[in-house]
Amino acid sequence: MEALRIENISKAYGIKKNKILALNDISFSLNKGELLAIMGSSGSGKSTLLNILGALDSPDSGKVYLNGKLQKEYHIEPFATKYRSKNIGFIFQSFNLLRDLSVEENVALPLILQGVNSKEVGKKVKEELELVGLERWKKHRPLELSGGQQQRVAIARAKITEPNLLLADEPTGNLDYNTSLEVLNIFKMMREKLNQSIIIVTHDPMVASYADRVLFFYDGQIVDEYENKENNKESIDIILEKFKGVISKHD
Numbered sequence: 001m002e003a004l005r006i007e008n009i010s011k012a013y014g015i016k017k018n019k020i021l022a023l024n025d026i027s028f029s030l031n032k033g034e035l036l037a038i039m040g041s042s043g044s045g046k047s048t049l050l051n052i053l054g055a056l057d058s059p060d061s062g063k064v065y066l067n068g069k070l071q072k073e074y075h076i077e078p079f080a081t082k083y084r085s086k087n088i089g090f091i092f093q094s095f096n097l098l099r100d101l102s103v104e105e106n107v108a109l110p111l112i113l114q115g116v117n118s119k120e121v122g123k124k125v126k127e128e129l130e131l132v133g134l135e136r137w138k139k140h141r142p143l144e145l146s147g148g149q150q151q152r153v154a155i156a157r158a159k160i161t162e163p164n165l166l167l168a169d170e171p172t173g174n175l176d177y178n179t180s181l182e183v184l185n186i187f188k189m190m191r192e193k194l195n196q197s198i199i200i201v202t203h204d205p206m207v208a209s210y211a212d213r214v215l216f217f218y219d220g221q222i223v224d225e226y227e228n229k230e231n232n233k234e235s236i237d238i239i240l241e242k243f244k245g246v247i248s249k250h251d
């Protein structure tokens with residue numbers, strides 16, 4: 001089943017001589033439970049796309065369908081806030097946790113903002129923290145945790161509203177190899193057991209090798225694609241070669 005389809009999305013920043021076409025007619029679809037990776041050189045439009053999908057930014061043209069339904073004016077307030085809270089979970093490179101709140105308070109926040117009653121919030125928070133293996137850290141502050149643990153808190157927070165789509169912009173960008181694996185294994189489990197649809201932007205072929213499919217961006221366009229059957233050394237090598245091919249276009 002199709003979770004997301006976008007058609008002919010374009011976005012420019014600036015005017016006249018300074019105009020930059022950040023996204024140039026992007027179209028693709030994503031199945032429910034699919035893990036999609038996006039790679040591409042710096043400035044190729046990856047974050048712009050995630051921001052548009054998450055209604056943090058608006059496209060100049062193009063259409064977004066979620067579960068087959070055209071999203072009209074989804075990026076315009078007050079619809080944008082509703083759209084985000086109902087459909088989207090965000091995960092950032094820098095975790096973006098609130099440092100003065102405990103782990104469990106951070107995870108609870110999206111549900112509290114939705115007005116969910118406290119009993120239900122407590123139950124859901126417990127479930128989510130168990131899922132990412134952080135139950136015993138619930139009373140701690142984020143800064144008392146390792147980077148990998150903090151990112152797992154951020155994943156639990158993004159997931160607690162059961163979003164149609166998880167958007168992760170460089171989720172392992174601040175993590176070393178082993179803590180990246182912790183985070184990737186959680187994405188993998190969520191895709192396999194929970195049928196969660198996920199888009200990950202990454203520069204790391206090892207990270208991309210966890211995806212079912214990789215899209216390669218160059219200058220706001222999709223210039224290459226890789227269907228990934230399994231994640232192993234060979235797929236990492238193929239992804240790296242394709243990525244190098246895309247990057248070298250700049251020379």
Ligand SMILES: Nc1ncnc2c1ncn2[C@@H]1O[C@H](COP(=O)(O)OP(=O)(O)OP(=O)(O)O)[C@@H](O)[C@H]1O
Nearest residue numbers: 013014020022040041042043044045046047048049
């Ligand atoms: N708010 C903005 N105002 C003006 N220009 C912007 C804005 N956001 C992005 N851009 C420009 O749009 C282009 C695409 O940027 P984007 O952040 O999407 O790239 P990216 O692929 O995420 O790069 P990176 O890998 O460095 O994160 C770049 O040329 C960037 O300078």
Ligand SMILES: [Mg+2]
Nearest residue numbers: 046047048169
């Ligand atoms: Mg970016």
